[in-house]
Amino acid sequence: MNYETVIGLEIHVQLATKSKIFSAASTAYGAAPNTQACAVDLALPGVLPVLNKEAVHMATKFGLAIGAEVAPRSVFARKNYFYPDLPKGYQISQFELPIVGTGHLDIELKGGETKRIGVTRAHLEEDAGKSLHEDFAGMTGIDLNRAGTPLLEVVSEPDMRSAEEAVAYMKKMHALVTYLEICDGNMQEGSFRCDANVSVRPVGQAEFGARAEIKNINSFRFVERAINYEVERQIDLIEEGGVVVQETRLYDADRDETRSMRSKEEANDYRYFPDPDLLPVVISAEYLEQVRAELPELPEEKKQRYIDTFGLSPYDAAGLTASRELADYFETVIEKTGDVRLSANWISGEMSARLNKDDLSIAESKVSAEAFAGLLLRIKDNTISGKIAKEVFEAMWNGEGSADAVIEVKGLKQITDTGAIESMVDEVIANNAGQFAELKSGKDKLMGFFVGQVLKASKGKANPAQVNELIRKKLQD
Numbered sequence: 001m002n003y004e005t006v007i008g009l010e011i012h013v014q015l016a017t018k019s020k021i022f023s024a025a026s027t028a029y030g031a032a033p034n035t036q037a038c039a040v041d042l043a044l045p046g047v048l049p050v051l052n053k054e055a056v057h058m059a060t061k062f063g064l065a066i067g068a069e070v071a072p073r074s075v076f077a078r079k080n081y082f083y084p085d086l087p088k089g090y091q092i093s094q095f096e097l098p099i100v101g102t103g104h105l106d107i108e109l110k111g112g113e114t115k116r117i118g119v120t121r122a123h124l125e126e127d128a129g130k131s132l133h134e135d136f137a138g139m140t141g142i143d144l145n146r147a148g149t150p151l152l153e154v155v156s157e158p159d160m161r162s163a164e165e166a167v168a169y170m171k172k173m174h175a176l177v178t179y180l181e182i183c184d185g186n187m188q189e190g191s192f193r194c195d196a197n198v199s200v201r202p203v204g205q206a207e208f209g210a211r212a213e214i215k216n217i218n219s220f221r222f223v224e225r226a227i228n229y230e231v232e233r234q235i236d237l238i239e240e241g242g243v244v245v246q247e248t249r250l251y252d253a254d255r256d257e258t259r260s261m262r263s264k265e266e267a268n269d270y271r272y273f274p275d276p277d278l279l280p281v282v283i284s285a286e287y288l289e290q291v292r293a294e295l296p297e298l299p300e301e302k303k304q305r306y307i308d309t310f311g312l313s314p315y316d317a318a319g320l321t322a323s324r325e326l327a328d329y330f331e332t333v334i335e336k337t338g339d340v341r342l343s344a345n346w347i348s349g350e351m352s353a354r355l356n357k358d359d360l361s362i363a364e365s366k367v368s369a370e371a372f373a374g375l376l377l378r379i380k381d382n383t384i385s386g387k388i389a390k391e392v393f394e395a396m397w398n399g400e401g402s403a404d405a406v407i408e409v410k411g412l413k414q415i416t417d418t419g420a421i422e423s424m425v426d427e428v429i430a431n432n433a434g435q436f437a438e439l440k441s442g443k444d445k446l447m448g449f450f451v452g453q454v455l456k457a458s459k460g461k462a463n464p465a466q467v468n469e470l471i472r473k474k475l476q477d
Contacts (some may be wrong), residue, residue, distance in 0.1 A: 003231075006161065006198075012194065015150040016182055020041065031145055062182060070099065072283055073283075092125065102119065119155070130144075163227035175322060197212070199211035212248075225251075303321045329362050337377055343373075346376060384407060385463065412461065421463070451468060
């Protein structure tokens with residue numbers, strides 16, 4: 001039997017506010033445990049929450065960016081459950097009246113086509129604390145620094161049909177929230193993570209199958225692996241005559257498997273009710289227009305500008321706008337070099353390959369945009385060839401200095417003196433008289449051989465264009 005995969009994602013976006021959503025405690029990452037949890041976060045008797053206006057502002061920006069309706073009136077609710085890292089015994093979230101309603105995000109598929117993924121809602125809520133299971137002699141420690149950190153939970157429609165589509169959607173969402181500067185996107189620190197709802201059904205069946213929710217996945221690679229594992233698990237279970245049950249599962253990256261945590265709760269299990277300590281959030285039309293005017297150039301808009309203004313292909317434009325940091329890097333390089341094509345080719349080629357090899361983001365590049373532009377300028381002015389530039393880039397990456405410094409120390413300056421190159425051409429022709437006669441008689445494939453021999457004689461320093469020109473001139477003699 002053939003099966004169809006059905007996937008929906010709940011993405012937790014940690015908002016980049018300086019203080020928590022209902023208290024003045026800091027949200028800075030990395031402090032000693034329980035040093036950034038104030039009386040409100042600890043739920044001491046008599047404390048009252050006060051809503052952080054900036055969290056509302058960021059949620060509003062997001063809603064406008066995905067073409068959603070931003071609710072003129074939204075309400076905070078208490079989501080009741082007991083867990084050690086939740087001191088109040090409930091989480092302040094939004095239920096029936098979230099701040100952001102239905103919207104969408106378009107993703108690009110491998111074949112080049114676009115698919116629209118619906119966003120059901122996005123609601124504001126506070127994060128819980130963190131349970132620490134190591135170094136406590138078999139016990140669990142609780143760090144409440146994260147308690148009260150503002151989150152925007154973005155719930156998608158079950159519109160994705162493969163792990164690849166889910167990763168594409170998650171990457172597109174990551175790019176959007178970082179472009180909007182409402183989240184730093186740091187997945188290692190938990191600023192951007194997701195729960196994946198996965199089910200399978202026979203092809204042609206209208207009803208959804210029972211779904212498993214895989215909790216707190218914090219990398220694109222793990223999302224793909226967790227979904228693929230879960231799909232195989234569910235299909236195998238059905239094929240063996242078993243029944244998929246609705247449950248919450250954990251992805252173990254070390255074992256590359258999902259494991260059952262608990263049965264999946266329904267909304268009524270949480271006994272939602274409006275929080276009596278918080279007034280409804282009212283957003284006026286005037287405020288909406290004010291926020292709309294603040295929106296930056298979004299990824300899709302930037303991509304189209306690169307196509308229209310720079311003449312880049314849709315594929316290249318999509319790659320260079322995949323993250324705000326990459327687009328900023330590219331624009332800095334072309335500002336310094338004045339050469340769009342050379343900049344795009346080298347960033348998409350050598351730079352991307354090196355970042356992938358070292359598993360780094362463009363923000364972590366060991367060669368700054370300004371230094372990279374300096375390298376490309378030396379290609380433009382024929383100081384070095386493209387081949388030698390790769391050697392210079394490697395040295396720059398290893399911390400050996402600027403392009404000019406590396407070229408000077410290693411003696412890599414390109415030979416452009418026509419007389420010097422002509423002498424090398426004459427020597428190569430004299431040493432390969434038979435092949436040159438064949439080239440002269442029309443065996444054009446030998447042209448590459450002669451260019452290569454001259455470049456080898458010059459240790460790669462001869463200008464390839466001049467070498468070609470001089471060899472063709474000799475053919476006419």
